[in-house]
Amino acid sequence: MKQLFNTILAILLTATAFAQTDLLQKANELYTKDQIKQSIDVYNQILMTNMESPEVYYNLGNAYYKTKQYTLSILNYERAKLLSPDDEDITFNLQVANQHVVDSIQDLPGIFIVRWWNSLVNSQTTDTWAFMSIVGFIIFLVMLGFYFFAKTSDVKRITFWSGCFLVLFTISSWSFAAKQKSRLVNHDYAIVMEPSVTIKSSPSEKGTSLFVIHEGLKVRITDKLGDWLEIRLADGNKGWLLAESIERI
Amino acid sequence: MIKKFNTLIILMFVGFLAMADNIQFTMEGPEVVAAGEQFRLSFTLNENGSDLQLPDLSNFDVLMGPSTSQSSSIQIINGKTTQTSSFSYIFILRAKKEGKFTIRPASIKVGVKTYESNSLNIQIVKGQPQQAAGQSAQQGNQQKQDETPSGTISKDNLFVHISVDKTNVSKGEQILATVKLYISQNVPLNGFDDVKLPTYEGFWTKEINVPTQVSFTREVYNGKIYQVGILKKTILFPQQLGAIKIDPFEITCLVRERVRKQQGFFDDFFDNYRVVKAKVVSDPVIINVKDLPNQPANYSGAVGNFSFSGSIDKTNVKSNEAVTLKLNISGSGNLTLINPPKIELPTDFEAYEPKTTDKTTANDNGLNGSISFEYLFIPRYAGNFTIPAVQFVFFNPSSRQFETRSTEAFNIKVTKGKDDQNSSVVSSYSKEDVKMIGKDIRFIKQNKAIFKPKGSSFYGTLEFYLIYILSIIGFAVFYILNRKKIKESANITLVRNKRANKVALKRLKEAAVFLKNNQAEQFYEAVIKALWGYLSDKLSIPVADLSRQNTSSSLLEKEVEPEAVSELMKIIDDCEFARYAPAAFTGTMKEVYDGAAKVMGIFEKQIK
Numbered sequence: 001m002k003q004l005f006n007t008i009l010a011i012l013l014t015a016t017a018f019a020q021t022d023l024l025q026k027a028n029e030l031y032t033k034d035q036i037k038q039s040i041d042v043y044n045q046i047l048m049t050n051m052e053s054p055e056v057y058y059n060l061g062n063a064y065y066k067t068k069q070y071t072l073s074i075l076n077y078e079r080a081k082l083l084s085p086d087d088e089d090i091t092f093n094l095q096v097a098n099q100h101v102v103d104s105i106q107d108l109p110g111i112f113i114v115r116w117w118n119s120l121v122n123s124q125t126t127d128t129w130a131f132m133s134i135v136g137f138i139i140f141l142v143m144l145g146f147y148f149f150a151k152t153s154d155v156k157r158i159t160f161w162s163g164c165f166l167v168l169f170t171i172s173s174w175s176f177a178a179k180q181k182s183r184l185v186n187h188d189y190a191i192v193m194e195p196s197v198t199i200k201s202s203p204s205e206k207g208t209s210l211f212v213i214h215e216g217l218k219v220r221i222t223d224k225l226g227d228w229l230e231i232r233l234a235d236g237n238k239g240w241l242l243a244e245s246i247e248r249i
Numbered sequence: 250m251i252k253k254f255n256t257l258i259i260l261m262f263v264g265f266l267a268m269a270d271n272i273q274f275t276m277e278g279p280e281v282v283a284a285g286e287q288f289r290l291s292f293t294l295n296e297n298g299s300d301l302q303l304p305d306l307s308n309f310d311v312l313m314g315p316s317t318s319q320s321s322s323i324q325i326i327n328g329k330t331t332q333t334s335s336f337s338y339i340f341i342l343r344a345k346k347e348g349k350f351t352i353r354p355a356s357i358k359v360g361v362k363t364y365e366s367n368s369l370n371i372q373i374v375k376g377q378p379q380q381a382a383g384q385s386a387q388q389g390n391q392q393k394q395d396e397t398p399s400g401t402i403s404k405d406n407l408f409v410h411i412s413v414d415k416t417n418v419s420k421g422e423q424i425l426a427t428v429k430l431y432i433s434q435n436v437p438l439n440g441f442d443d444v445k446l447p448t449y450e451g452f453w454t455k456e457i458n459v460p461t462q463v464s465f466t467r468e469v470y471n472g473k474i475y476q477v478g479i480l481k482k483t484i485l486f487p488q489q490l491g492a493i494k495i496d497p498f499e500i501t502c503l504v505r506e507r508v509r510k511q512q513g514f515f516d517d518f519f520d521n522y523r524v525v526k527a528k529v530v531s532d533p534v535i536i537n538v539k540d541l542p543n544q545p546a547n548y549s550g551a552v553g554n555f556s557f558s559g560s561i562d563k564t565n566v567k568s569n570e571a572v573t574l575k576l577n578i579s580g581s582g583n584l585t586l587i588n589p590p591k592i593e594l595p596t597d598f599e600a601y602e603p604k605t606t607d608k609t610t611a612n613d614n615g616l617n618g619s620i621s622f623e624y625l626f627i628p629r630y631a632g633n634f635t636i637p638a639v640q641f642v643f644f645n646p647s648s649r650q651f652e653t654r655s656t657e658a659f660n661i662k663v664t665k666g667k668d669d670q671n672s673s674v675v676s677s678y679s680k681e682d683v684k685m686i687g688k689d690i691r692f693i694k695q696n697k698a699i700f701k702p703k704g705s706s707f708y709g710t711l712e713f714y715l716i717y718i719l720s721i722i723g724f725a726v727f728y729i730l731n732r733k734k735i736k737e738s739a740n741i742t743l744v745r746n747k748r749a750n751k752v753a754l755k756r757l758k759e760a761a762v763f764l765k766n767n768q769a770e771q772f773y774e775a776v777i778k779a780l781w782g783y784l785s786d787k788l789s790i791p792v793a794d795l796s797r798q799n800t801s802s803s804l805l806e807k808e809v810e811p812e813a814v815s816e817l818m819k820i821i822d823d824c825e826f827a828r829y830a831p832a833a834f835t836g837t838m839k840e841v842y843d844g845a846a847k848v849m850g851i852f853e854k855q856i857k
Binding site: 020021024028031032050051052053054055056058059062063065066089092093096097125126127129130131134137138141144145148149177178180181184185 | 689690691692693694695696697698699700701702703704706707708709713716717720721723724727728731734735
């Protein structure tokens with residue numbers, strides 16, 4: 001019942017999306033006319049309506065970049081990338097903006113299969129994976145029908161094997177969709193917003209200072225205790241910081 | 250001999266000419282005098298001359314003259330002797346009436362040549378009674394001085410004034426500000442004390458050197474003759490817009506004053522003087538500064554009138570050799586405030602900060618001279634490169650317009666140097682740096698966006714699961730509706746049929762191997778075996794129970810064409826003949842093989 005209500009709400013919100021489209025157009029015009037500061041306000045106005053789209057985040061990131069607020073631009077590029085992971089422009093601009101980040105963190109060299117697997121999962125959005133799993137399932141059902149009606153053994157053999165493949169495809173797409181969805185909902189990654197943050201070994205001010213990171217750096221949130229968050233850097237270092245010094249993507 | 254003599258004459262003549270050119274004949278006199286005042290007009294010549302021709306002096310009374318005087322000096326420097334001498338003719342004149350007069354040049358003869366002096370402008374103003382005797386007569390004029398009230402010096406007699414050559418200027422345009430001290434002739438000035446110079450806030454300033462010893466000239470101000478001393482000269486470049494006030498200038502002058510005293514018997518011989526401090530303050534000056542109209546994009550703040558040139562020290566270089574590009578800006582204006590113009594170097598060039606050389610002087614015409622920028626850069630790779638023309642934009646205040654000067658483009662040919670390999674590490678490093686500078690983000694996305702509520706996704710919604718459930722239900726309905734047909738399709742015989750065909754083909758495959766190897770005996774045996782095995786599976790009768798009779802009857806029962814059955818029987822016969830009575834058999838192995846395959850194909854289609 002509650003879900004049904006949510007669905008109706010979603011449909012209603014889609015109807016109001018025209019207002020956002022107009023605002024986006026206005027903001028884009030301001031940006032093109034070099035009135036970057038004003039365009040930032042309008043982009044944020046769109047996001048205040050609780051609606052989002054990768055384009056808005058991307059354009060807002062560009063506007064912040066042009067006004068030299070690199071940390072905010074990184075945050076918005078990351079948000080855009082979350083909604084549209086396979087967009088080349090977003091990846092490129094994020095890379096450019098990341099050159100303004102002070103810290104250079106070496107990624108842990110993972111096993112190539114794991115890296116390959118992660119990049120496969122991240123290559124599509126949750127909706128695309130969900131859609132793919134449905135398409136895969138329907139084709140599977142069609143194949144099943146063909147299998148039942150097949151007169152010759154060749155057809156039966158083809159439909160049987162393709163059916164097996166489709167079941168696998170459906171299940172894996174489903175799980176990818178679930179994984180992407182969890183990234184979208186959990187907001188496990190965050191960007192450091194304060195110019196410099198000292199990472200503590202324990203969730204208190206008295207903890208030993210482990211290392212210092214600077215604004216714009218992307219971290220993964222692994223744990224939470226009160227106002228303190230445990231974060232993990234791409235190079236595997238872990239530590240605690242105050243929740244207010246980072247902004248979840 | 251004559252030739253030599255001629256040369257000598259010419260040389261002497263040249264020497265004489267050179268000497269003759271050194272002769273200077275000048276006329277000197279005051280610029281301003283009062284009517285009725287005596288003044289000196291002197292002519293100075295550095296050679297012995299004769300026959301002085303005076304200009305027309307009808308506007309003046311010649312009171313005395315000419316009195317001549319002569320002086321000479323001998324200098325020995327490092328054994329080199331130079332002798333200079335000067336002859337002067339002095340006249341004492343008196344002006345008859347007021348006005349501006351020009352005394353025309355006088356002429357004098359030296360040897361056979363006649364020389365002319367300069368002309369002189371003299372302004373005659375209304376005579377002032379206390380000055381009638383002039384400066385030289387001041388001491389004999391004590392009676393009159395006594396009349397000035399002691400201890401006070403009126404503003405008319407002593408004041409300072411800041412004069413600027415213009416008050417309405419554009420931003421950055423140069424202004425000449427002169428601080429002048431005006432002293433009435435009858436005020437004896439002893440010295441200065443406590444000078445507070447203006448700070449010129451809102452301006453960038455450049456001082457013009459004036460001698461520290463203030464020299465006074467005579468000048469007319471409001472119809473009165475004053476002794477005027479220039480205390481300071483400054484060139485101002487306004488850096489702000491609007492009305493800028495120049496703070497007043499303050500100076501304390503020490504003025505000698507006679508003490509008025511009851512004249513006693515003994516005092517009569519000596520005058521008592523005291524020094525009085527008189528503080529004078531100038532009036533503030535207000536300068537109106539206008540902004541420049543529509544500044545071009547590449548304008549960098551230069552105001553004035555300039556010429557611009559550029560040169561490059563070499564155009565054919567080897568890689569890793571330094572090249573210097575020199576840009577020179579000369580003229581009058583705010584030269585020292587000019588930023589180095591930007592040059593666009595090819596990306597492979599390693600560039601260094603430009604070196605600035607300032608050769609400017611400040612004088613009454615403003616800040617003049619030249620400023621040059623030297624750009625040092627090192628091409629790292631061989632090739633032909635072009636540095637595009639460098640542009641320099643400035644504002645010309647006289648035409649009130651922006652003007653652009655540009656150099657020509659420079660072509661540089663870089664050939665491969667010896668140590669190219671050595672530097673490849675460095676060059677790739679710097680190349681990367683340049684790349685970074687040129688990097689920019691990609692432009693915003695203009696396409697229409699699809700908006701969704703934050704955090705929402707299709708996955709996990711009711712629709713998502715509904716599609717799954719509905720498609721399963723749809724399939725189930727479809728299955729139930731068609732289950733009879735499906736059952737038929739999935740008949741057990743179908744499986745057997747399939748297996749039978751497979752087995753027969755496999756057995757025939759064995760036969761095909763024997764056929765290839767031409768092993769007749771084994772081939773026929775294999776064909777018979779395959780056929781029987783096939784029929785056993787097809788008709789669900791064990792091989793042991795199969796005979797010709799029951800085979801043909803059960804085949805006919807299954808509605809197989811009688812022709813196919815007889816064909817089968819014929820192949821079985823042929824095989825048996827071939828095995829046991831090869832002489833009676835006329836067919837070939839190939840015919841038998843094809844026949845068996847064909848029969849099985851027919852059965853495959855017809856037996857359900």
